[in-house]
Amino acid sequence: MQAVRICDKRIWVEQASRPRRATGFARIRLRLAGICNTDLELLRGYYGFAGRPGHEFVGVVEEADSAFWVGKRVVGEINLACGSCDWCTSGLGRHCPRRTVLGILRHPGAFAEWLTLPEENLLEVPASLSDEEAVFCEPVAAACEIQEQLGRLRGERVAVLGDGKLGLLIAQVLQLGGAQVHLFGRHAEKMAIAEAVGVRVGGAGEFDVTVDATGSAAGLATAVGMTRARGRVVMKSTVAEPVSLDMAPVIVKEISLVGSRCGRFAPALRLLAGGKIAVRPMIADRFCLGEAERAFARAAERGCLKVLLTP
Amino acid sequence: MQAVRICDKRIWVEQASRPRRATGFARIRLRLAGICNTDLELLRGYYGFAGRPGHEFVGVVEEADSAFWVGKRVVGEINLACGSCDWCTSGLGRHCPRRTVLGILRHPGAFAEWLTLPEENLLEVPASLSDEEAVFCEPVAAACEIQEQLGRLRGERVAVLGDGKLGLLIAQVLQLGGAQVHLFGRHAEKMAIAEAVGVRVGGAGEFDVTVDATGSAAGLATAVGMTRARGRVVMKSTVAEPVSLDMAPVIVKEISLVGSRCGRFAPALRLLAGGKIAVRPMIADRFCLGEAERAFARAAERGCLKVLLTP
Numbered sequence: 001m002q003a004v005r006i007c008d009k010r011i012w013v014e015q016a017s018r019p020r021r022a023t024g025f026a027r028i029r030l031r032l033a034g035i036c037n038t039d040l041e042l043l044r045g046y047y048g049f050a051g052r053p054g055h056e057f058v059g060v061v062e063e064a065d066s067a068f069w070v071g072k073r074v075v076g077e078i079n080l081a082c083g084s085c086d087w088c089t090s091g092l093g094r095h096c097p098r099r100t101v102l103g104i105l106r107h108p109g110a111f112a113e114w115l116t117l118p119e120e121n122l123l124e125v126p127a128s129l130s131d132e133e134a135v136f137c138e139p140v141a142a143a144c145e146i147q148e149q150l151g152r153l154r155g156e157r158v159a160v161l162g163d164g165k166l167g168l169l170i171a172q173v174l175q176l177g178g179a180q181v182h183l184f185g186r187h188a189e190k191m192a193i194a195e196a197v198g199v200r201v202g203g204a205g206e207f208d209v210t211v212d213a214t215g216s217a218a219g220l221a222t223a224v225g226m227t228r229a230r231g232r233v234v235m236k237s238t239v240a241e242p243v244s245l246d247m248a249p250v251i252v253k254e255i256s257l258v259g260s261r262c263g264r265f266a267p268a269l270r271l272l273a274g275g276k277i278a279v280r281p282m283i284a285d286r287f288c289l290g291e292a293e294r295a296f297a298r299a300a301e302r303g304c305l306k307v308l309l310t311p
Numbered sequence: 312m313q314a315v316r317i318c319d320k321r322i323w324v325e326q327a328s329r330p331r332r333a334t335g336f337a338r339i340r341l342r343l344a345g346i347c348n349t350d351l352e353l354l355r356g357y358y359g360f361a362g363r364p365g366h367e368f369v370g371v372v373e374e375a376d377s378a379f380w381v382g383k384r385v386v387g388e389i390n391l392a393c394g395s396c397d398w399c400t401s402g403l404g405r406h407c408p409r410r411t412v413l414g415i416l417r418h419p420g421a422f423a424e425w426l427t428l429p430e431e432n433l434l435e436v437p438a439s440l441s442d443e444e445a446v447f448c449e450p451v452a453a454a455c456e457i458q459e460q461l462g463r464l465r466g467e468r469v470a471v472l473g474d475g476k477l478g479l480l481i482a483q484v485l486q487l488g489g490a491q492v493h494l495f496g497r498h499a500e501k502m503a504i505a506e507a508v509g510v511r512v513g514g515a516g517e518f519d520v521t522v523d524a525t526g527s528a529a530g531l532a533t534a535v536g537m538t539r540a541r542g543r544v545v546m547k548s549t550v551a552e553p554v555s556l557d558m559a560p561v562i563v564k565e566i567s568l569v570g571s572r573c574g575r576f577a578p579a580l581r582l583l584a585g586g587k588i589a590v591r592p593m594i595a596d597r598f599c600l601g602e603a604e605r606a607f608a609r610a611a612e613r614g615c616l617k618v619l620l621t622p
Contacts, residue, residue, distance in 0.1 A: 046559070087540070095540035095564070149565065220558075229398065229406035235562055244555045247531075248357070250570035251546055253406070254460065257568040259561035 002311070003112035004292040006043050007050040011293050016052075018114050025116045026069050028059035028076070030289075032131040033110045033309040035299040036139065037166065037215055038238050039103075043296060046238065047104070054111030054309075055103040056138040058131045064119055075137040077121040077265050078102040094262060111292060113311045123265050126273045135308065136279040137268050139166055143173040144271070145263030146234055150209065154178035159207040159226050160199075163190040165282060165306055166236055167213035171199045172277050174211075182207070187303055193281045211236055217243045220257070229253040234260050282306045313622070314423035315603040317354050318361040322604050327363075329425050336427045337380050339370035339387070341600075343442040344421045344620040346610040347450065348477065348526055349549050350414075354607060357549065358415070365422030365620075366414040367449040369442045375430055386448040388432040388576050389413040405573060422603060424622045434576050437584045446619065447590040448579050450477055454484040455582070456574030457545055461520065465489035470518040470537050471510075474501040476593060476617050477547055478524035482510045483588045485522075493518070498614055504592045522547055528554045531568070540564040545571050593617045 003016040021027040034056035042049040055078040061069040080100045081093030088096050102117065103109020125134040143166065147153070156179050160171040163185025171194040175181040182203035185191050191201045206228035212219040213236045220243055223233045233255055250257065271277055284305040287295035292309065299307040314327040332338040345367035353360040366389040372380040391411045392404030399407050413428065414420020436445045454477065458464070467490050471482040474496025482505040486492040493514035496502050502512045517539035523530040524547045531554055534544045544566055561568065582588055595616040598606035603620065610618040 092541070097540075229408075230403070235558060237558075238562065239558060242555045242557045244553045246553045247546060247548075247550060247570070250568070251549065251572055252570070254570045254572055256570070257561070259558070259563070259565045259567070261562055261565055 001113035002289045003052055003108075004054065004289065005051070006053050009043060009045050011043055011296055013290050013292050016112065019108060019116045021063055021116050024065060024118050026061045026064035026119050026122060028074065028115050028117060029062050030110060030113055030115065030311045031058045031060060031073070032135045033057040034135045034139070035295060035307045035309065037164065040296065040300050041238050042104070049104070052108040052112055053103045054109030054115075055101070056135055057110035057115065058125060058134045059110075059115065061122070062114075066119055069119055069122060072122075073125045074122045075125055075134055075265060075269065076102070076117040076123065078104070078138060078262060080107055080118055080121065111289065111309060113289065123269055125269070129273055132283060132308070133272055133279055134269075136169070136282075136306070137265055137272060138262065139169050140173065140271060140277065140279075141263035141265050141268035142166065142236070142261070143170040143263070144267045145260050146170065146174065146211065146236075147177055148263060149258060149260055150232060150234070152177045152179070153209055156180065156208040157205070158182070159184060159203070159210040159223070160213060161210065161219055161223055162213035162215060162237075163187050164213060164215060167211075168194050168282060168305075169277065169279075170211055170213055170236065172197050173271065175199045176271070176276055179209075190303075190305065193278050196278055197276065207231065209234065213237060215239065217241060220245055224249050224255060227253070227255055230255070232256045232258055234258050236260055283308060286310060312424035313600045314363055314419075315365065315600065316362070317364050320354060320356050322354055322607055324601050324603050327423065330419060330427045332374055332427050335376060335429050337372045337375035337385075337430050337433060339385065339426050339428060340373050341421060341424055341426065341622045342369045342371060342384070343446045344368040345446045345450070346606060346618045346620065348475065351607065351611050352549050353415070360415070363419040363423055364414045365420030365426075366412070367446055368421035368426065369436060369445045370421070370426065372433070373425075377430055380430055380433060383433075384436045385433045386436055386445055386576060386580065387413070387428040387434065389415070389449060389573060391418055391429055391432065422600065422620060424600070434580055436580070440584055443594060443619070444583055444590050445580075447480070447593075447617070448576055448583060449573065450480050451484065451582060451588065451590075452574035452576050452579035453477065453547070453572070454481040454574070455578045456571050457481065457485065457522065457547075458488055459574060460569060460571055461543060461545070463488045463490070464520055466491065467519040468516070469493065470495060470514070470521040470534075471524060472521065472530055472534055473524035473526060473548075474498050475524060475526060478522075479505050479593060479616075480588065480590075481522055481524055481547065483508050484582065486510045487582070487587055490520075501616065504589050507589055508587065518542065520545065524548060526550065528552060531556055535560050535566060538564070538566055541566070543567045543569055545569050547571055594619060597621060
């Protein structure tokens with residue numbers, strides 16, 4: 001089968017054998033995948049990554065232990081957890097110290113014709129959702145994670161920095177959750193996507209919560225400057241290099257900098273099924289797997305939104 | 312009167328006029344003052360400071376609007392707040408955007424024979440407390456601030472990094488509050504001060520909360536590495552230069568980095584009056600105001616604990 005490979009900051013497409021399914025796992029045939037900024041960072045050397053990337057996907061189960069799953073259209077949680085440690089038993093398998101992570105950490109990713117995942121990671125995609133919507137489940141879950149960590153932020157003034165893929169989703173999710181969201185970006189046409197759900201563009205004053213989704217090392221200092229004393233800054237940017245930050249305002253204003261990663265799929269899938277989040281206008285381009293190198297180059301273009309990969 | 316002055320990274324003692332007392336203020340005659348790491352950082356250029364430093368003191372009120380205060384031995388909250396903004400009315404005047412700060416921000420400090428503070432900032436020192444104990448009220452309040460921000464941490468595993476003045480106080484305060492505190496430092500004889508209240512020295516495994524009181528730019532990365540997923544790192548170090556930090560583990564482990572500054576005096580004074588915190592073994596040396604330059608040099612020596620200044 002065709003599969004994408006990253007090694008030593010290079011990317012190519014190779015012929016690989018179809019993955020074998022271990023007990024408890026499903027073998028899934030890819031229908032659609034999405035390129036995330038984390039994938040671009042992996043190519044730049046984040047994590048010293050070498051292997052098959054890809055963690056945003058929609059597919060159909062071809063084989064599984066349970067007949068229930070066969071033929072189902074699914075998305076899947078990306079953390080493969082041990083299931084028995086304290087983290088796992090408390091429902092936080094995404095922090096399991098023995099976890100592997102689809103396309104990121106020791107589990108081959110979704111940029112291939114077939115992939116495998118444990119059956120317990122799977123969620124059926126409602127019939128009303130298109131592949132093009134469902135493929136956003138993982139980044140929407142990452143946006144929802146902010147609410148799991150900080151609460152719904154109902155009525156709070158929230159600034160979201162960055163009108164990239166993740167920034168647009170975060171702004172929409174938090175606005176729909178009841179926050180007063182102000183989005184700061186550079187592209188009026190992108191910010192218009194979030195304005196459709198009531199997100200404000202720009203704004204003055206200090207914010208209760210600021211989310212850095214700029215993807216740049218400079219975003220964090222900007223976020224700290226915009227946040228009120230005792231406020232919270234959510235770090236959503238995956239940046240490969242160390243960040244240099246003047247900690248004096250963080251300490252003087254007693255700000256909390258909150259690292260935030262991936263989230264639960266179930267609430268994200270519900271939000272998508274509700275049809276309230278505008279994801280289709282975020283699709284910028286589409287390539288087949290064999291054109292992965294071009295697809296990654298396209299996704300890395302300044303201002304490019306979601307690039308999809310098809311088998 | 313004699314007063315200490317810092318300007319352009321130099322320190323000297325000058326003859327200054329005795330400060331005039333504005334309405335609502337008390338004029339206080341100094342009895343004892345303490346040199347804090349923040350003072351050393353001010354001398355190194357933190358905040359671009361120029362003026363009279365000093366914010367840890369015990370004194371006697373000589374003049375005030377209210378006869379109640381005259382003759383009383385006092386310590387004083389260091390933030391001079393407007394009293395009318397939202398922060399002030401919610402009891403958080405230490406975040407008032409119009410505040411000045413004793414010896415740090417636009418209000419002359421305590422390293423002088425006389426100082427002034429608003430009467431509402433004053434707290435009477437219980438007769439049972441010596442000057443040498445009461446002068447620790449400000450740094451003990453800074454340690455208590457962690458409990459105000461994070462809760463009592465009862466039963467939680469807490470690592471405190473740094474066996475300097477603040478680290479020793481934080482370790483004691485959190486241990487007395489019910490946390491299981493592990494202190495990490497380099498000097499067995501200093502750590503023994505905290506061991507007296509049950510603090511453990513060193514320890515393995517990950518911690519729920521880690522407090523960086525190393526005073527070094529490298530402390531934060533160490534703290535992040537020692538903290539469990541979803542745990543909290545408290546930043547108590549005042550470092551003049553920007554800190555370079557790999558944010559990947561902060562994001563992957565979803566750690567919160569919590570800036571923490573100064574705290575309320577009342578709980579600190581109660582703790583000191585209870586006699587449970589060992590502060591006297593922390594006194595390393597004592598100089599008179601006229602020897603301030605030597606006193607600062609002594610306080611800046613590696614491993615030196617509290618240096619006191621007398622009028």
